[in-house]
Amino acid sequence: MKTFYLFFVLSLIFFASCEDTKKEKKITTESTSEKIKDSISSEANKGTNNQPVFEKITSDNVESFLTQYEKNNPENKVKIITQHGNIEIELYEDTPLHRANFIYLVKQGYFDKTFFHRVVPNFIIQGGNSDNADTNKKRFKIGNEYLIPAEITRNHTYGSVSGAKQYRENPDKQTMPFEFFIFLGPQTSTSHLNGNYTVFAKVTKGMDVVEKIANLPRDEGEWPLRNVKIKTEIIN
Known part of the structure; x- marks a missing residue:
C-alpha cells in the first residue's frame, strides 16, 4: 500500500512538472513574437543612417x-x-x-x-x-x-x-x-x-x-x- 501511494505521489509531481514546462514554453514564445513585431515596427520607421522617414x-x-x-x-x-x-x-x-x-x-x-x-x-x-x-x-x-x-x-x-x-x-x-x-x-x-x-x-x-x-x-x-x-x- 505504501509502495502504491509513493508511486501515485511521484506521478502527480511528474505531470505537474510537464504542465509547468509547457506553460513556460508558451509564454516565452509569445514574448519572443512580440519582440520581433516591435523590432520590425521600429525598423520600419527608420530611414537611412537611422534617420526617420x-x-x-x-x-x-x-x-x-x-x-x-x-x-x-x-x-x-x-x-x-x-x-x-x-x-x-x-x-x-x-x-x-x-x-x-x-x-x-x-x-x-x-x-x-x-x-x-x-x-x-x-x-x-x-x-x-x-x-x-x-x-x-x-x-x-x-x-x-x-x-x-x-x-x-x-x-x-x-x-x-x-x-x-x-x-x-x-x-x-x-x-x-x-x-x-x-x-x-x-x-x-x-x-x-x-x-x-x-x-x-x-x-x-x-x-x-x-x-x-x-x-x-x-x-x-x-x-x-x-x-x-x-x-x-x-x-x-
Missing part, C-alpha cells in the same frame, strides 16, 4: 510640416565646412519656418556635396546648388516644388544669411528652400534686398572665410572656377 514636402503641406518639425527640432547653430575654412551660423527663432527648413536640410544631408556656386566680391556668396545629378535627386526626394512663406522681419547687414527666391510669379516673396546667400556688401547694396528676402540667420564665426570665397576667381556667370564644396553639421 518623412513625407515629401509640397506646396500644400509645407507650413504644417515645418511647423511640426520646428517644435521637435530646436537646434539653431550650424557649421558650414569648406576647403577654405569653416563658417558658423546661428538661426533666428522668430523665422521658425526658415529655421526648421534649414535644420531639416542639414539633417537630411542635402547640403553635403553642394557648392557655393555664386560669388560676388563686396556683395554675396550663394550656396546650396551644384551641377551634380545627386543634388537634383535629393531635391526630388525632399520635395522640389515647395516654397517657404516669407518671414521678412530684418534688414540685411554684414554677415546676414538669407533665403534665395524666385523672381517670376512670386508676389508673396516666398523663399526657395534649397539655396541661401551670405551678405558681405556695404549697406548701400541692400536697397533691393531689404523687404524682399527673408533674413533667417547670421554668421557668428568665419566671415574671413566668406570674404576669401567671395574673392575667388570666377567665370562670367559668377560661378567659381574651382568648385567650393559644402558640408554642413549641427553644432551642439
